[in-house]
Structure formats: structure tokens, C-alpha cells
Amino acid sequence: MFSGSITAADNMQKNTFTFRSLAQGGMDLKLTQGQFTMTGIHLLLAIALISCTSQLFVDANSWWSLAMNPIQRPEMYIIGAQPLCSQLAGLSQGQRKLCQLYQDHMVYIGEGAKTGIKECQFQFRQRRWNCSTVDNTSVFGRVMQISSRETAFTYAVSAAGVVNAISRACREGELSTCGCSRAARPKDLPRDWLWGGCGDNVDYGYRFAKEFVDAREREKNYPKGSEEHARTLMNLQNNEAGRQAVYNMANVACKCHGVSGSCSLKTCWLQLADFRKVGEFLKEKYDSAAAMRINRKGKLELVNQRFNPPTPEDLAYMDQSPDYCLRNESTGSLGTEGRLCNKTSEGMDGCELMCCGRGYDQFKTYQYERCHCKFHWCCYVKCKRCTQIVDQFVCK
Structure with missing residues (x-):
């Protein structure tokens, strides 16, 4: 400008x-x-x-693009070849420096971003906005420029994916700077149970994800109290909510030892929760996200002061969401034309709501499934392949 x-x-x-x-x-x-x-x-x-x-x-580029393009492991780069970090698009200056220090982490950051995107698509599969990716650079496109609930969820679930991937990579011995979890023994664990094994290193995963994911936001130097500064604070809040979800949902897992499975001895360790549970938890936070605005002191405050202020586990947004009914290039909405809908449902996946009142078309399609399965001695199950014709409905 x-x-x-x-x-x-x-x-x-x-x-x-x-x-x-x-x-x-x-x-x-x-x-x-x-x-x-x-x-x-x-x-x-x-x-x-x-x-x-x-x-x-430039603003559209994001580290999320690491999920869209395969990352080779650092040892795959021969001497004299172009360094790994200079080939990765979407990294901010601070993230590129971290990449140079922790090159072996980048594969797992990409895997974490991919995990987050897939979980986002699963959680919103029956919504008008279904977390669709549009390209390999901005990933979600212009819709992320709106400070909406959907944007808040996307930032949270992506940050959660990185914590998940890095924590697990530590346990599997894939990273040079971390290993198995060193979490303290839980106080409520029975004395005769051993605390050890090789747990997921959630502490390290949380710390590294905070350093890497937040680096992009902390580099920005917008005027205090500006809309851009407010968006930065919002992104940081949602990044933290995603990390908190993985960290707090990690639980104790145990394995029995003993003669003939007597379970006379148990070994326990810290284990990540299934990421689907993390996604469901963040989806609940999406539904109860706090509407925020920037105040004169340059801090986010609740639009409705009657509610409790958000905790680090809560999502925050500032803009109302578009209805996502029609394709809109300026907002990045892809619209719902051509989307499958459920004729009998009264929920968001129902044809009335999904199609925004425009109506829907019906067509028939073949559906294949295994059927008439029989167990054969010994030891396999043999099934037939059945075909049935089903009705499907798509929005006009």
C-alpha cells in the first residue's frame, strides 16, 4: 500500500x-x-x-502447508544439496530458525498439522463449512481471514496435532532432543504398581509446540489495540486451548505382568488420549466459544460481560461466521452446492439446513458391502460381496 x-x-x-x-x-x-x-x-x-x-x-502462507507437501527426513539430503528449511513454504522467520535447530522435528510438525486438518474435516463433515482445504499454500484459503469460530477451532486443533505428534515421536526415539516421558508418578497410583515404561513425552511436546506454533504470532508487531493485534491475541488464545486439550487429556495406561496373566504386577506410564477424543473436546469448546473484542488497553475482553472470561482451555472468536450457503470469493466460502445431505435428518446435515432452502436433487447409487460371512475351520472368515441401490441427495 x-x-x-x-x-x-x-x-x-x-x-x-x-x-x-x-x-x-x-x-x-x-x-x-x-x-x-x-x-x-x-x-x-x-x-x-x-x-x-x-x-x-504472504499473510495467507502458513505452517499448515507442511501437511500438504511431503517432507523428507533430514538424512535424505545429501551434502551440497539445498537445506531442508529453505525448501519449506509457509514458515515465518522465527519458525525457520527453529527448523534449522530442530530439523528432525519438521516431519512430525507436518504430521501433526495433517492430523489436525483431518480431525477438523471429521468434526465438521456434516456442517455447511466442512474444513475443506483449497490449495497447498494457504490450506483453508480466505475463510481464515475471518476471526470466526471456525477459524478458532482450526488454530486449536492444528496446535493440538503438533503436541500429539511431537510427544509420540519422543517416545518412539525419533527425535534427538527428547525421549520417554519423565512425568512424576501420580499420587493416586497404588504402591505395588510400577511407574515406568516409556510414556508419551507430553511435557516436551507441549513446550516445543508452543515455541514453534506461537512463533509466527509473536513476531508480528502490530499497533496495540488494532484489529491486527486483536487477531494475534485471538490466535494465541486458540493455540493454547489446543495444546491444553492434549496435555490435560493425557492419562495413565497400565500393563499386567504375572504368571498366566494373573496381573500380580502392573507397570504404568503416561499415554496420550486418542486424538478423536481431543477433537470432540475441542468441538465442544467451539460450540461454547467466547465472543471477544479488543479494549482500549490492547487486551481482549468479553463482548458480553455477564459471562465468565475464557480460561486457557477455551476458544475465542471476534467475528460472526458467514452462513457458508453460497460460494463467495471475497470471504472464501465454498458454498454447499453439490454437497451430500440427509433427507430425513433435522440437524445440520439435513437437506433443509445444508442446502439453505435451495432444494436438493435425488439420484441412485450402488453401495457395496460384505455380507453372508461364514467362519471356516481353521481359521478364516469368508464373506460375499453384496450390492444394493441406495438413494442419495445433493444440494442444488
């Missing part, structure tokens, strides 16, 4: 008009009074448009 101010040169005999670009890596454009014509104005507008578009593209 260009500032609206015009400055005159010290040489009054030859007026010079200067426009300074506000975009990163901007430039000064100087025109003399004779050159300041409609052509010059058109040139300025063209450069400003390119600058704005470039800035939007």
Missing part, C-alpha cells in the same frame, strides 16, 4: 512528489510536477494493487 501523503522536495523550482510504499521491502516513487499526470496516477494504483496482493499472499 502507499501512504496518502505527498512531500515536496527542498528545491522549490522543481516540485517532486514522493509516495512511500508501506509494504515490506517497499520503495519510494518520485514524480516531478510535469510527470504527475493520469498515467502517473494509473502507475501508482497498479503498484499499490500489486503490493496489496503480495501482502495478502
Whole structure:
């Protein structure tokens, strides 16, 4: 973008008009009074448009793109080849530095992001917005520019995915800087049960995910109290909520030892919760997310002061969600045209709500399933393949 101010040169005999670009890596454009014509104005507008578009593209890039492009392990790079971190798109300056220090972590950050995206798609599979990815760079597209509940959930579940992946990689010995969990023995664990084994290192996973995922937000230097600053605070709140979900839901797992399965001895360790449970928990937080706004002190506050302020486990949003009914390039909404719906359901997956009252088309399709299964001695099950014709419905 260009500032609206015009400055005159010290040489009054030859007026010079200067426009300074506000975009990163901007430039000064100087025109003399004779050159300041409609052509010059058109040139300025063209450069400003390119600058704005470039800035939007930069903002759209995200570390989420690591989920969309396979990452080779660092040992796959031969001497003299281009370094791993310089090939990864979407990393901020701080994240790229962390990449250089912890190259073996990047594969698992990508896996964590992929886990988060898949869980998002599962949780919203029957909603108008179904967490669809649109490209390999911005992943979710322009819809993430809206500070909505959906954006809040996406940030939380992605951060949770990284904690999950890094914690497990530590336990499996895949990372050089961590190993099995060293969590303290729970006080309520029976004395005759052994506390050990090789647990998921949730402490390390939480710390590293906080350092990496939040790095992008902490690098931003927006004016305090601005909309951009408010969005940064919102992202940090939701990142933390995702990490807290994985950390707090980790539980104790035990294994029996003894003659003939007598379970005379038990060994216990810390284990991550199934990520589906994490997704369901965050989906509940999505439904009860807090509507926030920025105050004069540059902090987020509740829009409705009658409610309790959000805890670190809660999601926060600032903008109302679009209805996602129609395709809208400016908001990034993909619309629901062509989406499958359930004719008999009265929920969000029902044709009435999913299709936003536009109606739906019916068609028949073949469905295949295993049937007439029989057990054969010894020892396998043999099934037939049955075909049935089912009705399906898609939104107009």
C-alpha cells in the first residue's frame, strides 16, 4: 500500500512528489510536477494493487502447508544439496530458525498439522463449512481471514496435532532432543504398581509446540489495540486451548505382568488420549466459544460481560461466521452446492439446513458391502460381496 501523503522536495523550482510504499521491502516513487499526470496516477494504483496482493499472499502462507507437501527426513539430503528449511513454504522467520535447530522435528510438525486438518474435516463433515482445504499454500484459503469460530477451532486443533505428534515421536526415539516421558508418578497410583515404561513425552511436546506454533504470532508487531493485534491475541488464545486439550487429556495406561496373566504386577506410564477424543473436546469448546473484542488497553475482553472470561482451555472468536450457503470469493466460502445431505435428518446435515432452502436433487447409487460371512475351520472368515441401490441427495 502507499501512504496518502505527498512531500515536496527542498528545491522549490522543481516540485517532486514522493509516495512511500508501506509494504515490506517497499520503495519510494518520485514524480516531478510535469510527470504527475493520469498515467502517473494509473502507475501508482497498479503498484499499490500489486503490493496489496503480495501482502495478502504472504499473510495467507502458513505452517499448515507442511501437511500438504511431503517432507523428507533430514538424512535424505545429501551434502551440497539445498537445506531442508529453505525448501519449506509457509514458515515465518522465527519458525525457520527453529527448523534449522530442530530439523528432525519438521516431519512430525507436518504430521501433526495433517492430523489436525483431518480431525477438523471429521468434526465438521456434516456442517455447511466442512474444513475443506483449497490449495497447498494457504490450506483453508480466505475463510481464515475471518476471526470466526471456525477459524478458532482450526488454530486449536492444528496446535493440538503438533503436541500429539511431537510427544509420540519422543517416545518412539525419533527425535534427538527428547525421549520417554519423565512425568512424576501420580499420587493416586497404588504402591505395588510400577511407574515406568516409556510414556508419551507430553511435557516436551507441549513446550516445543508452543515455541514453534506461537512463533509466527509473536513476531508480528502490530499497533496495540488494532484489529491486527486483536487477531494475534485471538490466535494465541486458540493455540493454547489446543495444546491444553492434549496435555490435560493425557492419562495413565497400565500393563499386567504375572504368571498366566494373573496381573500380580502392573507397570504404568503416561499415554496420550486418542486424538478423536481431543477433537470432540475441542468441538465442544467451539460450540461454547467466547465472543471477544479488543479494549482500549490492547487486551481482549468479553463482548458480553455477564459471562465468565475464557480460561486457557477455551476458544475465542471476534467475528460472526458467514452462513457458508453460497460460494463467495471475497470471504472464501465454498458454498454447499453439490454437497451430500440427509433427507430425513433435522440437524445440520439435513437437506433443509445444508442446502439453505435451495432444494436438493435425488439420484441412485450402488453401495457395496460384505455380507453372508461364514467362519471356516481353521481359521478364516469368508464373506460375499453384496450390492444394493441406495438413494442419495445433493444440494442444488
